[in-house]
Amino acid sequence: MSETTNSKSENWYASWFDTSYYHIxxxxxxxxxxxxxxxxxxxxxxxxxxxxxxxxxxxxxxxxxxxxxxxxxxxxxxxxxxxxxxxxxxxxxxxxxxxxxxxxxxxxxxxxxxxxxxxxxxxxxxxxxxxxxxxxxxxxxxxxxxxxxxxNVHTVLANLIPNEIKEIDGIVFTINRYEQNGFIIKEIDFEDKGQKFHFEEKVRAYxxxxxxxxxxxxxxxxxxxxxxxxxxxxxxxxxxxxxxxxx
Known part of the structure; x- marks a missing residue:
């Protein structure tokens, strides 16, 4: 199985927001x-x-x-x-x-x-x-x-759910959330059509x-x-x- 990742990309939003999976x-x-x-x-x-x-x-x-x-x-x-x-x-x-x-x-x-x-x-x-x-x-x-x-970063961090699994349209999304280096990061992993995907959302904790x-x-x-x-x-x-x- 091949793996598609954008975790090394500086512009994570350029690839993740362009996928159909983001909208799902x-x-x-x-x-x-x-x-x-x-x-x-x-x-x-x-x-x-x-x-x-x-x-x-x-x-x-x-x-x-x-x-x-x-x-x-x-x-x-x-x-x-x-x-x-x-x-x-x-x-x-x-x-x-x-x-x-x-x-x-x-x-x-x-x-x-x-x-x-x-x-x-x-x-x-x-x-x-x-x-x-x-x-x-x-x-x-x-x-x-x-x-x-x-x-509101204060309430987000106070209520952060570190791990979550969501099934939508037959796709199982595994979501991990954490704070690191002034960012709130959400890692999203899932499989579809025999392919593994990994995406990250990174937003400044302003x-x-x-x-x-x-x-x-x-x-x-x-x-x-x-x-x-x-x-x-x-x-x-x-x-x-x-x-x-x-x-």
């Missing part, structure tokens, strides 16, 4: 909860009708599509060519999808930029994560707001203080923090999420 493993995500989050967020930001919105790291575009249904002019951007090809089936005059590296600013400016569901902190080098923040800031219009929806430090370096103003998708205030030890509004 995460297909039960709660999209209704995500839609309620979009409703709450756009209402809180008081976005004007037909505002230009960027969904940064949009995956297959499900949230970009919903934002477009709310009446916004939306661009979904992602590094995964497969995901963008899939998302493009839903494109229309006010919904566009592009393959894009989030370290690069956009030429056009947006009234709101959303980076959702812990799609930040993937880069091995700190300066690349800083570049991403600066690119977000530089892609905002004069009156625009940005939102990063990140895990705290609110880490983000504040990066934002200070980037000339970014943190305006508000929330701790869940209903926009309850952020509490370090109990909140599910770390949601930051900035400009």
């Amino acid at each position: 493993l995460y297909k039960d995500r709660n999209y209704r909860e995500a839609q309620i989050f979009m409703d709450n967020l756009t209402h809180y930001l008081n976005l004007p009708e037909k505002a230009k919105v960027l969904d940064l790291a949009c995956g297959k575009g499900r949230h970009a599509i919903y934002l477009n249904q709310l009446g916004f002019d939306v661009v979904g951007a992602d590094l995964s060519e497969n995901s963008i090809a899939e998302a493009n089936k839903n494109a229309n005059e006010t919904l566009h999808f592009v393959v894009h590296d989030k370290r690069e600013p956009f030429k056009e400016k947006f009234d709101a930029i959303f980076n959702l569901f812990t799609s930040f902190g993937y880069f091995e080098k700190e300066e690349d994560n800083l570049k991403t923040l600066i690119a977000i800031k530089e892609s905002l219009s004069e009156y625009g707001f940005a939102v990063i929806d990140f895990m 705290t609110l203080e880490d983000f504040q430090s990066m934002m200070d370096k980037s000339g970014i103003f943190l305006l508000d923090t929330f701790g869940d998708y209903k926009l309850k205030k952020y509490q370090k030890n109990t909140s599910e999420r770390l949601i930051m509004i900035f400009k």
Whole structure:
């Protein structure tokens, strides 16, 4: 049996997110909860009708599509060519999808930029994560707001499940989670069609203080923090999420 691995790859996200297995493993995500989050967020930001919105790291575009249904002019951007090809089936005059590296600013400016569901902190080098923040800031219009929806590292580490087995669509995923060198790492092993696969997800274990430090370096103003998708205030030890509004 051959073994496919990307554990040595610096850019783990470039291969894992492009596989069909990524979407199988995460297909039960709660999209209704995500839609309620979009409703709450756009209402809180008081976005004007037909505002230009960027969904940064949009995956297959499900949230970009919903934002477009709310009446916004939306661009979904992602590094995964497969995901963008899939998302493009839903494109229309006010919904566009592009393959894009989030370290690069956009030429056009947006009234709101959303980076959702812990799609930040993937880069091995700190300066690349800083570049991403600066690119977000530089892609905002004069009156625009940005939102990063990140895990709350404190509750994630307190509730980390080290080992888990999940069977989905006849595929048995063995998942191991741990913290190492400032990253939260998830190792995913499974077999399919006689082939063994091994993937890793690595996300920086950034705290609110880490983000504040990066934002200070980037000339970014943190305006508000929330701790869940209903926009309850952020509490370090109990909140599910770390949601930051900035400009």
